[in-house]
Amino acid sequence: MKVAVVVNTLKVGGMERVAVNLADAFQSQGHQTDLIYLKNRKVELKPYDPEIPVHLFDLKKDVFKTGVGALWFGACRLSNVLLRKTFPLFFAYAEAQAFKKRLTALEQESGQPFDLIVFRGHGTFEHIWPLADPRFVFACESVQPQEHYGKLSRWAFNQLYGNRHMVCISNGVMDNFQEMVQRYDIRPKDATLISNPVEFDYIAQYPDAGRDVLHSKPYILGLGRLNPVKNFPLLIRAYHHLVETQQIEQDLVIVGEGKERSSLEALVQELGLTERVSFKGLQTPSYPWFRHADVFVLSSKSEGLGMVLIEALACGAPIAATNCPGGVPHIMRGELSHYLSDMTPEALADKILSAMNTPKTESYQRDVELSLAQFDGKNIVDTFVKTYAAK
Template sequence: MTDHKRFLLVLRRMGTGGIEQATRTLACALAKAGHDVHLLVMKGGMCQEEMPAQVTVHCLDVDRISRRGWGLVMHVAERLVLSPLVKGSGFIWRSKRCSKAFAHFVHALEQQYGHLDLILIRGQGAFESLGKFNDLRAWRVVESVTGRFPPNRRGRWLTRALYQDKQVLCVSQGVQHALLEYLHGQNVTLSRSEVLYNAVPVEHIQQQALQPATPSFEQPYLVHVGRLVPVKNQRRLLHAYQIAVEHGLEHDLLIIGDGSERAELEMLSEALGLNHKVHFLGSQANPYPWVKQADAFVLSSNFEGLGLVLIEALALGTPCVACDVPGGIREILIGEQHRLLAAPDEQALAEKMLEAVSHPLPVQEAWVAPFTEAIIIRQLLELTSLAMDMETPHAHPA
């Protein structure tokens, strides 16, 4: 199926996290494949120069726009009366306004550019703002089950506002299982649920990895790439690395990334006596040269919706050690790679680091194949066909 399609990708804001990275990759891949791609950023904006010319970027503060006229009266009522009346319900009232404004945006977009074939809404913030937007072409992309509400009457009502009768794409089977389990407990049902992995630009990554790594390291090393935040649990990584060093690991450890935990992690490294072995390189626009030259990639997260960094490492021929935690990691590290999955504790992770360097695991190209852009685009095109087979009403807020 090679017909030209028109896509709208929606984000609350554009930053440097995994959701934003996955959205950029998908937008570029769709445009490269000849499709018409539109990206809407609802907060903060972004420059068109940040995306290829083939991707049309729209920056529209839907919340602010929706406060005009009677919308301002509604906004004041939400803040002063409705939200205080029911704790956590602010997004429900806001979505009534925002969904209507978004529907007007979609209508104007189609008037100018033509019919949209698929609308992908990504991230909890976008879900909350557009909860009342209903269209058979619209899918919510779920990276993780965040914003869980308590299993009571109020919690069920809030959960229904986000998910009831919605079409949902989960970035892994692990996320899908967790979401459906949570929704079942809240007595909420989806209209449809599918798994769509985030795409990885394999060729681009491999080209980027050919650039020189500065600073360079002669000593063999392990590498970790990720935001330095609690969910990534680099504390466990450092403690496990210390154990591995005490048991004979001679490799250094490179940590690429930045975040709220960096200062404390650097102090922990010093306290553990690892300053001469652990190198904090900060955030790097191109981490791939270091990843390619590493003997193994190590991931210590408490949860990974999918684990894009693992796929990227495998695309560069670097074997991966990871904690066996909820999410999509087991869907990436398949087959023989299971032997490098560690229980989520320091001792087990240390043992797998040692195993990775003492018994190297050759990476197979087939392990990366399910996450390539061509495969993901083909699956998206199947979703557009599904929408065409159904009677599609005009976009409208409920």
Template sequence: MKRILIILRRLHHGGIETASINLANALADQGHEVHLWVLRGEARMHPAPNVHLHQGQDIEREARQYGTGLLMHLLNRALLRFLFRGSHFVWLGRTTSRVAQRKVAEMEARYGRFDQIIVRGQGAFELLWDWRDPRIWQVVEGTMLKLCRYRWQAWFSRLLFQDKQVVCVSEGLASTLQLFLNETGVTTARTEIIYNGLPLQCIREQAAGPAQPAFSSPYLVHVGRLVPVKNQALLLRAYQESGLTCPLVIIGDGSERAALESLSAELGLNDRVSFLGHRDNPYPWVARASAFVLSSSFEGLGMVLLESLACGTQVVATEVPGGIREILVGEQRRLLAEPTPTALAAKMCEALSDPVIPDATWLTRFDDRKLAQRYLELDSPSHD
């Protein structure tokens, strides 16, 4: 039995959060003691009861309350953020790293020493960048575009990745990260590739539940955070260009919702597009849809694609950097589209006129129990 700590900045609704809970549950189901620590705020998603959930704290606020943390916070607000744009995490992370180490020591005093510490997502990397421990593995799940915007990107990437142990959730993402690190002169201690796992049976059971409001078939469905990288504006423009009259159901919420609803009205789609907002269980709508459509500009892996295939629903997706091609194999690749309205519209029409029947064997590589085992093997002597 191993004792494992998984750390996230927040536990809201999203792909990183879902993948983290899947991993925690799979490890716990195999008899390991798993702790899931949320660095900021209350959890909006929850792991299985046999996972220890630590939530309700805010190490950023705690780090700013006194001493060096308070001084650096005031200096950053008054001066440093103007001199070094994008450097807020540098000054904050020194103190939050110390706070995190102290809190983990408190956990270990109560539960025992952790054998492995898994830090997921750039938000958590930034808060813990100055904590160096051979037990830590950083799981990269998204693009480095945020860092690329800044003049000091080499400095920032060195703090986040130099000599760190890294897991990438797809080969495509690993290639993208390596190109970025090569450009900034950064070398990781180790880089491994482990896909995010999927609890297939659990998803299929949830998919059998009711879908209210219900939509008559055929209809298209999209599930995702309404944020720029998911590029739902492209989805709406492609749908309008396709001339399809079947409904388009969009499930999710986020910063772009108002703008997307305005765009839908501007394109004259309000009678065919339904924004359902966030749903704790979107699978009944996915399972009953004729096709799932993904319009992202980048996907580290694309958990929603796996979930759609698990529901037995074919996928139309943009062919963009990341791990999408690693999920969509066999005949399913026929419905990959260039990221333009015209190309995506054509593939949406093709999915309805000449559908792909998902093959259950496509998902065997993403079994959550087998992929959880890969994490356990990272530190074994035979793996080195």
């Protein structure tokens, strides 16, 4: 098959990393694969396979080149004042035509049409929803608020999901999607559970760094974008509880960047933890940090799946996580479920301590292997091909 994987940007993030991994997985299974991104932002992620072509379809720029694009942009901005969050829906009427033109030109240049085009994430297929193409597959990466578009939610979700091939990446996302289908009487062509691939071979082969190179003391690791959904204040307060009640030796290391960094640093200072909490900024790939952590902690309020948990397990790190809506329970099966926490500092602190101190039995290791097997790239590509090759 000739396959395209489409994503909004190639910045560091879970959805973006999944798009890259999926392109690599298709290519490694012998499918000719292209990776397309839609916004002219800094490229921080690339496929591991250098043979995979990467294309920027700068839709906004293309729309403005038409002459009337700026007028349409202004009209859509005005509509967004009256009807919140509708700008991307209406601007997509122009962007979709720009995408179609770019796609046609790419196919003509290669001399071969695409057989399958997979869009990763709600924000990605917002740009092209007016197009009806049987080759399109829309992958839901996260749990969407069911009133996302206010009074236009019923119309908007029917436009986005109606008569589409839909993929949900976890049981939690599928449950949310089916609730939305029932609530708004949406009729997709189909909805299939296909999880996200992880390149385990690449992780295993990635060169290590000594722990002292990363951080001079044993550490508890938090990693991700510093935004409200990732809920790092909960992790910091849980760590503070451990310091106060257990006198633990580990520092807290936070890897990532985002708009909440200054407020998180202020919280650390308020709790008197300045000497024990380190902000390391963006570090990619993150595998060495997982390998040397005494425990990796996910403190999110919600997760479509939780790719960092999968990567942490693949690197051999003990893990603890909040039992949040979405895909985390899809990963934390069997004995791993013992390390799921309620969303309070005390509960999360208890699970962190347990994850660090409980010996990992053979049955625990089997559950880790069974969990990771769900995200094997070959199996995921085979599922895509079997599901969509004949459609």
